[in-house]
Amino acid sequence: MIKKIIVLLAGMLVTVAVYAAGAQLRSDHPDSYTVRRGDTLWDISAKFLSKPWLWPEIWQANPQVRNPHLIYPGDVLNLSFINGPRLGLQPSVHREGEAVPAIPLSELKMFLKDMRVMDSNAVSSAPYVVGLEESRLRGAVGQNIYVRGLQGEPGQRWAIVRPSHVFRGFNQGDAASADLVAHDLDSNAAMVNAPWREDSRNDGHYGKGDDLGVEVSVIGTAETLRTGDPATLLLLGATQEIRSGDRIMPIDDKPYDAYYYPHAPKSVPANAKVIGFADAMDAAGSRQVVMLSIGAKDGVDNGQTYTMMQPGETIHDDVASNSWRRGVGEKVKLPDEYIGHVMVFRTFDRVSYGLVMDGLRPVHIGSRLVMPE
Structure with a gap:
């Protein structure tokens, strides 16, 4: 010591x-x-x-x-x-x-304030925009929007959200081997077909395994003018054009953590993996946000720090097999490779956002999380 x-x-x-x-x-x-x-x-x-x-x-x-x-x-x-x-x-x-x-909070405010991961049923059953003033295809600030399924009083304010990712597995094997994904939801088709719903889980394109939740991003705010079905809301602000199918949620005014204290977890769940990127296509690097397959129900809290490991490939052993023919003979799994560290900065029930703190190589989907040693 x-x-x-x-x-x-x-x-x-x-x-x-x-x-x-x-x-x-x-x-x-x-x-x-x-x-x-x-x-x-x-x-x-x-x-x-x-x-x-x-x-x-x-x-x-x-x-x-x-x-x-x-x-x-x-x-x-x-x-x-x-x-x-x-x-x-x-x-x-x-x-x-x-x-x-x-950590650089100023760069993460979007994920702290404007992003949520919710139960898929809650997203499916949420009130939704059914139409816009004068039958417009897109809504702009100052216009009326019409919402079905909304309960509330005149003057009440709401967040307008748009689903962006669905977190789901492609098989129902053991948690350690499940291929979990963060599937990107695309434009109007995502709004109409709602691929996060229970009746969409047999679609192999979106996976058949464990349902971890749906990520939604806050794209605007509105205020109830008149109740009814549909209710009339005034669009107060928006970062994107509002369209039919956008969901309506209560405004989350809970303050986010101002201070973070990095610490090692007590244990690491077997299914702890990187399952998505926030602003990357194929790989993420230092100071980028990644989605993790574990959340509050797994004992994850803000500040938990993990080492990321890239799973080693399984390759053909030409010498032991005494053959150059691929697929014939003995195979060997290469060791996992160290990538770097990731720190959790926001948790949901079964998914967390993490910030890549440092690393020697790019972070890919499927990178395993282990104790930070």
Whole structure:
């Protein structure tokens, strides 16, 4: 066990001795580092620690610092080795901007505020836009929209959402081998045919396995003008043109987490995999959002950090088989390859959003999640 002395400043310099068995210093750590705009706590910790997700274990051990997010651009971190490694924080005389976040929240607000993963039945049964003012094909701000199945009072405000992905498996084998996918839903066909519904599960295009939920994105807000079936709503704001088939949901005004504390999970479910990308086609990289096949019902919470592994291929062993003919003779499975780390920043019942924190190679669909070691 290495005795580490961490110095943090909150108005004055405080020194406290703490013990962190897992938080070893990197062999190539700098002696000092000046915090810059755009840094995150993970980035800074990765310069000093071989396991950057363990920074809360060190900083939270200091009872004088109630909030570990107290580092600002311009502050200087100094490392010395008097009676063991000593990390000191020297504040800038003129601190610039806001405190350094654990992760780049400004880049994730869309996923924190405007995205949800819901039960497929809840999406199917939600009120929906049936028509628009003057029989328009698309609705714009300031126009009326007509909604069926809506219960509420005049003046009540709603979120207008559009399903974007359905999370489902392609087989019903054991959880560890199930091929889970985040299937992209496309335009009007998704609105009319509702491929997330129970009666669509026999369609091999969308899978036949476990139903994890439907992702919806908030694309507008509206206010009830008149009740009835259909009800009349006034379109208050929109990021996309509203069309028939868009769903109506209550506005989610719950604040999202302002602070994240990376930590290892107690265990990793057998079906823990990467099942989709938010803004990538074939692969994702550092600081991109990925969808994970586990959620709150699996014990996942914000800040949980995992190592991603790319499953090794199964190849033909020409030598052992004494044959060059493919498919004949002995096969061997290659070892899984390390990809990088992903940290959960938003959880739903059976799906989570994660941010790729670092990596050596691209993240692909099917990458396995294991303990962050």
